[in-house]
Amino acid sequence: EAGVAQSPRYKIIEKRQSVAFWCNPISGHATLYWYQQILGQGPKLLIQFQNNGVVDDSQLPKDRFSAERLKGVDSTLKIQPAKLEDSAVYLCASSLIPGDSYTFGSGTRLTVV
Amino acid sequence: SQKIEQNSEALNIQEGKTATLTCNYTNYSPAYLQWYRQDPGRGPVFLLLIRENEKEKRKERLKVTFDTTLKQSLFHITASQPADSATYLCALNYGQNFVFGPGTRLSVLP
Numbered sequence: 458e459a460g461v462a463q464s465p466r467y468k469i470i471e472k473r474q475s476v477a478f479w480c481n482p483i484s485g486h487a488t489l490y491w492y493q494q495i496l497g498q499g500p501k502l503l504i505q506f507q508n509n510g511v512v513d514d515s516q517l518p519k520d521r522f523s524a525e526r527l528k529g530v531d532s533t534l535k536i537q538p539a540k541l542e543d544s545a546v547y548l549c550a551s552s553l554i555p556g557d558s559y560t561f562g563s564g565t566r567l568t569v570v
Numbered sequence: 571s572q573k574i575e576q577n578s579e580a581l582n583i584q585e586g587k588t589a590t591l592t593c594n595y596t597n598y599s600p601a602y603l604q605w606y607r608q609d610p611g612r613g614p615v616f617l618l619l620i621r622e623n624e625k626e627k628r629k630e631r632l633k634v635t636f637d638t639t640l641k642q643s644l645f646h647i648t649a650s651q652p653a654d655s656a657t658y659l660c661a662l663n664y665g666q667n668f669v670f671g672p673g674t675r676l677s678v679l680p
Binding site: 492561 | 574579602604606611612613614615616619659661663665666667668669670671672673
């Protein structure tokens with residue numbers, strides 16, 4: 458079974474620039490999550506999708522972050538404009554149903570300079 | 571306020587010994603709890619899930635306990651090996667998703 462695919466693996470941008478991350482979950486997994494992991498901390502939920510609908514985006518900084526999951530499969534997370542404090546690893550995960558164990562991708566390491 | 575704490579940022583043990591990692595939580599009432607392993611540069615990998623009505627769960631050399639009175643989970647690795655060196659994260663179910671602890675970095679020394 459193919460895992461959760463994420464790209465790019467690394468990205469370096471200047472503050473105030475924009476960036477987008479892509480995620481392809483495991484086939485058949487209806488639930489998709491984006492987590493932000495700052496160095497030395499545990500992952501923090503940004504947004505949860507169930508199929509193509511948003512279940513929880515309470516911790517998403519909506520003034521600069523946006524995410525979509527068109528057609529209920531792939532998802533894109535965007536940051537515009539980026540700040541220095543956005544430097545982190547952005548992890549995508551999927552699960553068969555909400556509350557099930559997650560399968561994570563390898564993440565995108567973002568550095569904002 | 572809500573908090574999840576994992577004992578010591580880092581834990582060093584000798585190969586062959588049992589590693590015990592702690593996850594304590596405050597102001598959460600999880601129905602179940604998971605443990606994940608994370609290697610550098612990789613996403614977390616699911617290890618075990620334990621429900622509130624289960625006191626203990628085992629998988630090979632791994633054992634997890636869950637005490638809802640103490641608001642604590644213990645994660646044990648018996649006969650530890652250098653290959654067990656990684657960061658271990660506990661995650662509590664919260665609504666329809668999970669909240670993660672900060673992790674404990676385990677180093678098993680040969």
